[in-house]
Amino acid sequence: MRSPCCEKQGLKKGPWSAEEDQILISHIQNYGHQNWRALPKQAGLLRCGKSCRLRWTNYLRPDIKRGNFTKEEEETIIHLHQMLGNRWSAIAARLPGRTDNEIKNVWHTHLKKRLTSSAVSSSTKFIVKSNTKKELTVAPPAQSFSGISHSGTDLSNPPTGDDSKENHIESWDRGFQDIDEGLWRGTVLEMESSVLPMVSMAMEGFSSAPSSLVCDTEDDMSFWLSIFMQSEDLQGLPGIL
DNA sequence: AAGCCAGCCAACCGCGCGTAG
DNA sequence: CCTACGCGCGGTTGGCTGGCT
Structure with a gap:
């Protein structure tokens, strides 16, 4: 059985502060992120590597697109979800600047409700x-x-x-x-x-x-x-x- | 103004996969 | 082959916020 993440005492959890964000950003800019597990120690962050990776990939990455999803993006998500199911990372791969987490959230909060029976015609072949x-x-x-x-x-x-x-x-x-x-x-x-x-x-x-x-x-x-x-x-x- | 509630979303958790030793 | 490790993925949680009463 694998030990749970952040098992070590003293590691911080919860929302990231602006200071922590800045430390993570500057460390990755200087040294990259070859090893997430080792990164927090090298950077001087009291976080587990997993938390750092998540913060970076879902929020701090420079290519993240901010703001509401456009109508086109929403339609794309709906149709890709019809094709791919809950494969959020695969869907995110086709939406530049959007993360799987973001897409997953949008799906559960907005788009799921919008789905109607006309989604896919059963006669399409x-x-x-x-x-x-x-x-x-x-x-x-x-x-x-x-x-x-x-x-x-x-x-x-x-x-x-x-x-x-x-x-x-x-x-x-x-x-x-x-x-x-x-x-x-x-x-x-x-x-x-x-x-x-x-x-x-x-x-x-x-x-x-x-x-x-x-x-x-x-x-x-x-x-x-x-x-x-x-x-x-x-x-x-x-x-x- | 205060309390309640629902929606949103950042973050966490556990699992599975790939890989190195 | 087996095991440990690192990472990525999808599901879930819980704190925050804004709207309503």
Whole structure:
């Protein structure tokens, strides 16, 4: 059994003072943070390393974006949460300047309430083809849920009788996690020409949508799928090939 | 003005993972 | 392999604040 954090007597807990913040900032600016456990002692702080790391990553880091979340950021969080679930760090990775803690707080205090049943259409379907003989079908929740298959092998955990949307999404997400990262390298999302106008609309900032998208990692794949999920026009389409 | 309450959010806790020895 | 350690993640807590009565 691991000993709890801050077991040592005399270590301070609770809110950080301005003086402590300044000590931590100047120490990291001068020496970096290779070893969080050793840092408080080196810096002369009566804190545990974990507390220092948290203070730095969630509050003191220079690239932290302050202020309220924009409408766009909130929408992004909602859609990424549909895709990724409670993987706050993965969501934060797509929102520059926002921390996982901040996003988690915003989700629990604001966004969760805003979720409606229209979040994800059960008929949306993505078929993903790889250019390396690997073939994979990704089907989000639907009555005809077929799971995720790779070379004929079912990699997903099919729904267990509970038809709730949440469970289906979780199954879908688990399917993603089970896939070897290498599988995504070179994966191409091909789209039917009929959906291209909608894809184009979904991809703001692009003059025209490509007919296929190359993915190198699961993150790439998640990113593109999140783009599609953000488009109300695309939700409910019979398929993206 | 005082008390209560709900919401917010910084910070803490425990667990799991990766890695070095 | 096993163990200890460091770190990051997600869940939870509790103090603060502002609004309401």
